[in-house]
Amino acid sequence: MRHLPWEEAADFQIGLKPIALADWLEGGEADAAVRKDALFARHLGLVWAEAEGSRQAQEEVLEMVGAALGPAPVPAGLPPLYAASRRVPDDLCLMEKRDSQWRLTALSLSAGSFFTAEEVIGRSLAELHDPVTGFGERFLVRVQRIFDGLRPELLLERRNWTVLNSDALHTPSSAPIRARIGEIDATTAGRALNLRVERQTLRRLPRTGGVLFTIRVWLAPLDSLRGDPVRLAGFARAWRSATPQLRAYKRFELYDDLVASFLRDAGAGGASGL
Structure with a gap:
């Protein structure tokens, strides 16, 4: 696991930080096109969508x-955005300002976390983040200002994390994954549960004025923390101090009981029992 975002905050935060242009794309996958092309061929609506008029920014x-x-x-x-996406492990999401709102106008989504391309195409920043508790009140105006003020030479990065009983990158729906939680034996929680970390970047398109949002998903079993x-x-x-909203x-x-079992077995049980 390359990233440790749980060490940064126990609550929602925007958390965008400048990074060097050379650090934009992390790589780490030998041939992303093999994985993505299979999904593109079999599940097009889940992993690809574009709005009319987005091809210039895609190019x-x-x-x-x-x-x-x-x-x-x-x-x-x-499509140009999908052609670009085949070269990188990241999902690529194109945002453009239309009708005074930043909207998702094209996306290649091979590792979506419980959403699909056809569900979110055309949505505004507010609509995209509606499931996040308190996002509108706490963060929406700030995020809109970041998009409006982003300069071509300023590349921004943020990260977040969760725990999931799946080692698949492509997780369009939560239902089949969460339905299997009851099948997990507590003694195998470290192998059955995975850390799912998203590393995201924002970058202005200098010619067309859009913003490219990239999402790179990293996965590792909880057992990887033992050493x-x-x-x-x-x-x-981070698990114990996460806010109720998060x-x-x-x-x-x-996952509380399973994570508690893993932490006790790994020697990090603590007084709380988790």
Whole structure:
């Protein structure tokens, strides 16, 4: 696991930080096109959507990815944003300002966390974040200002995390995953439960004015923390101190007993019993 976002906060936060342009795309997958093309062919509506009039900005994204990774052949007939997405492990989401609102106008979504491309295409920032408890009151205006003021030379990064009983990147629905929680034996929780970390970036498209939002998902079983006491302790603290709002949104209560069993077995039980 490359990232440890649970060490940064126990509550929702915007958490955007500037990073160097050279750090934009992390890589870490030998050939993302193999995984993505299979989903594109079999489940198109789940993983791809575009709004009319977005192709010019899509082309700019393709050029930016090419500039970062070097030239590569572009398969004929593919939407430009999807052609760019085939070169990186990240999901690529294009936001453009339409009718005074920042809206999602194209996205390649191979590792969506409980949503699909066809569900969210065309949605505004407010609509996209509606499931997040208190987002509108606490963060919406600030996020809109960030999008409005983002400069082409300023690249921003944020991260978040959750625990899930699935090692799949492509998780369009929560129902079949959460339905299996009861089948997990507490003694195997460290293997059955996975840390799911999203590393996200925001970058302005200088020519067309849109914003590219990238999402790179990293997965690792809880057992991967056993050999690193510092990481294990950081996770244990974050789990126990998560705010009620964060716990409710991420449905942590579904995993409390299993995580408690893992932490006790790993030597991080603590006085709370978790």
